[in-house]
Each structure stands twice: as C-alpha cells, then as structure tokens.
Amino acid sequence: MIGVLGSASPVIELSGLPAISPPLPWHNEAWAQLHQQLADDRLPHALMLAGLPHTGADRLALALSRLLLCHAPSGGLNCGKCHGCELSASGTHGDFLWLQPEEGSRVIKIDQVRKAVDLAQQTANFGARKVIVLEPADAMNVSAANALLKSLEEPSVGTHLVLVCHRPHAVPATIRSRCQMLKLATPTTDESLSWLDQLTGDREGSAQILDAADGKPLLAESIYRQPADKDQHVARLTCRSLYQGSVAPAEATKLLAATTASEIIEHLLGATQVFIRNQVGNALQQTATREAFALLDELGRMRLAVEGGANPNPQLLAEVVVGKVDEILGLAHADGTIGS
Template identity: 40%
Template sequence: MAEVYPWQDDLWQQMAGRAQHAHAYLLHGPAGIGKRALAERLMASLLCKQPAGLEACGTCKSCLLLAAGSHPDNYILEPEEADKAIKVDQVRELVSFVVQTAQLGGRKVVLVEPVEAMNINAANALLKSLEEPSGDTVLLLVSHQSSRLLPTIRSRCVQQACPLPGEALSLHWLATALPDCSAQERVELLTLAAGSPLAAVKLQAQGVREQRAAVVEGVKKLLKHQQSATQLAESWNAIPLLLLFDWFCDWSSLILRYQLTQDESGLGLEDMRKVLQYLAQKTTQEKVLNIQDWILAQRQKVLGKANLNRVLLLEALLVQWASLPGQR
C-alpha cells in the first residue's frame, strides 16, 4: 500500500473523488512531499475491482497483483538508472502497452516519474499517447520541476499542484519520522530540505548535517586563507554537487537580502549568519549578483546531467567566493 501523508487529505479527496477521471494527470510540486505516494495511491484505487469508498480494497485480484508487482494493466516508467534520462526506447515500449487491450477488462494505469527526466525525443514520443490514449487508460505523470517540461506535455494533462505542507504540520510529522533527532535538529533539517518533510528524512539518512558542518567550516577557512580552493574542492568529494550549489545559491540570496534590509533574522541558519553578514558588509551587490548568476547557470548544468569536471567546477566556485570580500 502507498504511504498516506496527512497533508495530502484535501488533495486526495479532490483527485480520487472525481466522478469521471481525465486521461492524464500531471502531479507537480517540490520534491520530497509525497507526490509519488499520492500517484501510487490513486493508481491502486483506479485499478481496484471493489474499492472501499475512495480507497483500493487491498484484497481483490487486481490489488493483489498490483502489490506483487505483476499487474498486467499497470505500467511504471522511470529512469533505468538513478538520475539518468528516460530514453525514447523506453517510451516506445510504454506506447506499445497503452495501445493494448486491458487484460483484466478494466482500466490501464501508467505512472511516469519524474516526467522531466525524459529527453526531447522521449517527450515527443509520449505526446500521441497523451493526446489520444487507447481505451480506458489513465496516465499519472509526476514532476518535481514542471517548468522543464515541454508546453505540449503540460497542455495535454489535467495539472494538479501539490503544495508544500505547512511548517507546523511538517514538524509534527517529523517528530514521529525522526524520533532520535531533537526539535532543533528537525527544524534545521526541514530548513535544509526547503520545507519538504520527506526530503528532510532523506537528508538525515545521508548525513547532511555532518556534510553541512564540514562545508561551513571549509568556507570559514577559505575566507581566512587557511585552506585553498583546490584543497576544499577535493575534500568535498563525497558531498552531492547539487547540494553544494543549492547552499551557495541560498547563501548568495541571503547576502543580497541582508544588504537590502539589514535584517539579521533573515540570514538563514545560525551556522552561517556571521559569515554572510561579514560578506554582505565587505562586498558589493554587483559582485554578489554576478556570482549568483554564475552559480545558477552551473546549477542548471548539474540538473541537466552535463559532463562536468567536479573538482574544477568547485574550485571555480570557491575562487569567486573567496574574492567577495574585496574592494567595495
């Protein structure tokens, strides 16, 4: 059975309670809020032969086959390897499934996640099935970055926004999910996860607080000329590249905010407040804007799975960061 999250109650009633279902849904929103679980829950309900209200019964033949991963009218499309693209050949196999007759005489349900992982050829191959799916087929597309999708993909789906849960609800859920963490640690994890509770749990499992501490200490040593950009870049080899760029992008934004407002409470987590305040006072808005533009451009390359030299990229980032406290 798919996980059920308390912040999805209204979404679930809205989607599962439809008298007639659309042929394609696009569930979009930030990563780490349970969109995949919501899609799987809806998938089970749509395939169930004797649903109990809005929920799948869990005991009919269809539910048992789905639980065993052998339902003939269910198809899940995702990258063959983590963080890789969904290829056109994979989509062609999906299209072949869509045009077949349902073997159990009911619906066919397709789940694609993340849909933005499709390359341009794969996305174009999917368009025909989205426009005219065969028989009683429902396609559930899950996207963490819907802005990266072709407009033609978005326009062929009923778009369902999945917003972040409120902080209080997220922290209440995290108290159960991460009972060994203190209340302050859970707040920090949720902040690092940009408010996504499931992402906070994942970050805790990855040791993100320890990684963050190492990066913060390294940045301080860099600014004090106690460690070189090259040494730091090599020492951060185990830290995800996207995570590093997210942090530096966030820090540049916080510097700009402080330069405009002089509000110390808006400097983010405690670990970098003094550093960011110092940089805000020692550099110009123009320099911060320039490095932020550069960080955002490189971050897009990382998201696009570009073939990058990790150490050289980080070294370039750190050299620019070290140059911030210069002449105003």
C-alpha cells in the same frame, strides 16, 4: 510486473510496498480534488502533478496509481487486500509502469517511453485501468517527449498517464497543453515537523534534520533513515558551513569532490537560497546578495547542462563553486553583512 524503468535507487521502492499507500498530509486538498474527479468520472486521461522536489509529488502519484488499480477502494484509499493491491504492492502488476531515468542517467529516454506507449495501446490485464507514471516528467529528452505525444493525442480507454514534475516549464508545451495540471501545496514548517515527529518521536530531532534538509521533509526523512549515506549528508552540511564561514574553502572543495557534479550543484543551490533568505532589509541591496543571486542563475544553468548530458569533473566544479562562495563571503564582510 511493475516496471521501474530507471534508477536503481528510486525515491519510492515499488516492490514490498505497504498494503495501503495514502497521500501525505499536506496534499489532502489535492487528494480530495482527485478523489472527487474520480467519483464523478472526470479524472483526466493525462495529469501533471507539479510540486517542489522532496515534498512528495511522487508519493501522491503512487497513492493515486494504487487507488486506480484497486478493485475495491475503501475509505478513499486503495483497499490493500484485493488482487490488484497485492500485485501493485509486490511490484508485479502488469498494468502499472513507473518510468524514471536509468541508472547513471538524469534523462528519461525514448526507448523507455516507447514501452509506455506500447502498454497504453494494450488491453488491461488485471482490471479496467492501466497506469503509467513518469517521474520526473521534466527529465524526458526531446525524442522521449515526442514519442509520448502519441499516447496523449490518441488516448486509449482506461489508460491514465501521471506526470510528476518539479519544473513544469521544462516540459515541452506540446506535452503540458495536453495534461491537466495540479499544482501541489508546499508543506509549512509545522506540517513538516508534525509529519517527521511520527518518524523520530522527538520534536527537537525533527527540527534538526529538517534544518539540515533545508526545510524539505522527504529529504529530512532520507537523512534520518539513511545515516550511512555520509557523502550526501557531508556535502549538504559542507555547503551550509561554507556560507557560515565555519569550513575552510580548501577543506570544502575536498569534501564536495567526493560526490557527483549534479549533487554538488543541488546542495549548493540549497545553501545559496538559505544565504539569500537570511539577508534582510538593506542587505538585499548589497553586492554580496546580488552576487549570490548571480550564482543561483549560474548553478541553474549548470544543472540544465548536466541534465542535458554534460559531465563536468567534480573536483574542478567544486573548486569553481567554492571559489564563488568565498568571493561572496568576502563581499559580505566588506558590506558588513554575513548570512548564517
């Protein structure tokens, strides 16, 4: 069966898939390149798809995986009708493995990668190809990355490794150097809105959820489809409201502490980036903006620590980061500049 060796709630559900898995519109150029390589028998054994989070690199990996496993591709996509497509849609394809961090972890571990290496060494059961996806590849720990090298150095016939990556330089150079990297386009606002319009049927609604998602279309889709995920949406909006000065620090701390440490970091990273973008002209030289950049660096270090296994207390973390933002807003008032 398709092995989702990881999170219990992946971005892409790998069972009950639609018959056909197309790429997202803003990846059409990358898709054309991959399709031409496949037609010319030049598709690399190991491919790294590098794109920003929540912009669909994983969906491009899924589209490519299902095309590779399809027995009768049609119109440049998997046909949706053959036995291979039926198996990949139902989550029961024995030649398809999708690795993610296990539930409760942010790391892809060595035991997971060993299963991938075992599959890579076997003969395909349902066709000429096997496909292994690591998503995100930058979540591999050192031991897992070393184990993957075996498959990269000794590629077996018909095996395709697809590494989805948000931070390519977080992947060891020994891995990167053995992969062909394809840097994916980031969607424009118009592209994101046009795509979301098909979901919402309303441009104003699309614009609202895209704004709430800091311009990330797949995050906006999640907000639309999962309105019951209140803690996540409240935390995201709390961080934005904090910079706007429309929520008190004590209340913000309370709201943020209801989520995990990693989520606090991610939401505040997005809100801090928005604050910095909204500073124009001389404001970029102001103390408040320089402190905001410093906070970005600190949040980045926190994220790396959490990814490495650190488990900070959400309440204490919320108090620290909210205090930092409050200091930045105080400096912005003194400078005479406030980001929205």
